[in-house]
Amino acid sequence: MNKLNQYTLDEIIDIPSLQNIQDKFSKMTNMSAITVDKIGTPITKPSNFTRFCNLIRTSKEGYRRCINCDAQGGLKSTQLKKPVIYTCHAGLTDLSAPIIVNDIHFGSMLCGQVVIKGNGNKKLIDLEKLSNELSLPVDELEATLLHVKSLKYNKITASADFLSLCTNSIAKMGVATITHSELLEETKEKMKFQQLAKDAQIKSIQSQLDPHFLFNTLNTIAGMALMENCNQTADLIYSLSDILRYSIKNSKDMVEIGTELENVKKYLFIQTIRYSDKLNYDIKIPDEIFRYKIPAMTLQPIIENAIMHGLEPKKDPGIIKIHGEVLPDKFIQIKITDNGIGMSNEKLNSINNKLSSTSINGGIGIKLVHDRLIYYLGPESGVKIESVPDIGTTVNVKFPLVY
Incomplete structure (x- = not known):
């Protein structure tokens, strides 16, 4: 589908919907998150950005390095076609997962702004060097670094798997939008249009990920949350897992209204926690x-x-x-x-x-x-x-x- 090259990420994805996905991911993983295009330019508002990173981005040179680092992280994950964990220019741990539609890279979802617990990473960050290179007060860098979260490595890797799930869903939304647009241009006949609209809708809710991998990843994260006594977070993830299972299992089907309402209640549970x-x-x-x-x-x-x-x-x-x-x-x-x-x-x-x-x-x-x-x-x-x-x-x- 060479026609895809004419689109940009913000043309094939509704930005408020993308922001919604990003905000939910950030809240569930307790990580900062942002979505960028293929050259590293942000297309969403930052979710839960750390004070440390916000301070660095107030510097013109710091902002340039952040954009370049985001682009490099996105490029590496695109080349590997999977999420990558890497260290940013300022010394924090970040994740990147590519948004790929039909083998074309449109952008990446980035998250992190954390340090790996037990590695002493905060002590390894050269604040004096950052201060001199970015023209930022060292005492402010030191104060904001204290607020950067430390996470266990296994939680970071589990979050990387979940990030892959999110970007896969985003890519499917892009396919659905483009498919629907092109099909509507091909026909004005009522019954044919209805069939094509149905096909486009089905593509938007089906996933190429193996369902067992998808649900096992979510349940792994939920289990970790339970071990950390984060019961509400676990309930959120289990609800999301049920919603995804419902949409994939029933994408082509008629269902009883009672079954549809059970899915709606799980969705509303997630939203009431969020708001x-x-x-x-x-x-x-x-x-x-x-x-x-x-x-x-x-x-x-x-x-x-x-x-x-x-x-x-x-x-x-x-x-x-x-x-x-x-x-x-x-x-x-x-x-x-x-x-x-x-x-x-x-x-x-x-x-x-x-x-x-x-x-x-x-x-x-x-x-x-x-x-x-x-x-x-x-x-x-x-x-x-x-x-x-x-x-x-x-x-x-x-x-x-x-x-």
């Missing part, structure tokens, strides 16, 4: 609905959209409500409502129009949900959005009763 007291949720779905079928991964993308675009920008706590009912015409309606920032009538009309068009500019996740509902359950199924600025947004998901 602490800023996010709550309320699920009210009658038990009689649980046995009916729905395409797998229908609700989670809508909820993720509500959190990212509706609740995340607001300062006050937010809530997601997921309520369902059986309508008199033997259809099921599930409403996903948030009390977020809402949107203008102009933007709302634009999004609803795109749901029934062949355009992919924005809202691709919701559009794929809409198209899959139509493909599996008929033209009367689909998604419709209602919103009021500063009040919130409701996404109506409607589909017939199917066992």
Whole structure:
């Protein structure tokens, strides 16, 4: 696919989604993280950067060295096609994993800014030399270095495996975006488009990693967290493992609504931990609905959209409500409502129009949900959005009763 060369990483990956993945990785591993393009230029905001590294980057020469070091780390991991552990120019331990789509390197995800516990690495860092070369006060370098974390080497290697999982998922998202765009250019026929949209969606949630390796890696990290008495971290990782297992196992299937909701609850658990007291949720779905079928991964993308675009920008706590009912015409309606920032009538009309068009500019996740509902359950199924600025947004998901 030579056409891939014309794309940059920020063109094939939604940056807020990429930032979300990076932030979660940083929180789970307790490491700093950033995503860079193939020449080392950051395309995301730093996650949990150390005071030491932030200080070094205030120096023009320090920033130049950091960018060069990031690029070299990305290049080395690309050549090996796997994560690498290396020492940065300032003496800290870093990890790099390449983001490769169809053998083309688009960038890398970097993390670390730690020292290996027991190696005395902090004492080996020549602060006097750094101070002279970067024109930074040695006392400030010494004070900020004290806050750099020390981690056991086996935890760093486990984090490298998890980093590989994240970059693999990012690459699959890029493939899905490009595939969906190109397929839509090839056809305007309704039924053919629906089939192609379905194929693109499936590619976005399938992984080339062996599932046993993927889940064993996650469970290894969770087990380490339990040994370190980090029970909440372990619960987070187990929940993430279950979500990935669900998406891969059921990517081509219709599932019972009850099964879909169990996956949604695990996703919301992760998000409530991430946002602490800023996010709550309320699920009210009658038990009689649980046995009916729905395409797998229908609700989670809508909820993720509500959190990212509706609740995340607001300062006050937010809530997601997921309520369902059986309508008199033997259809099921599930409403996903948030009390977020809402949107203008102009933007709302634009999004609803795109749901029934062949355009992919924005809202691709919701559009794929809409198209899959139509493909599996008929033209009367689909998604419709209602919103009021500063009040919130409701996404109506409607589909017939199917066992």
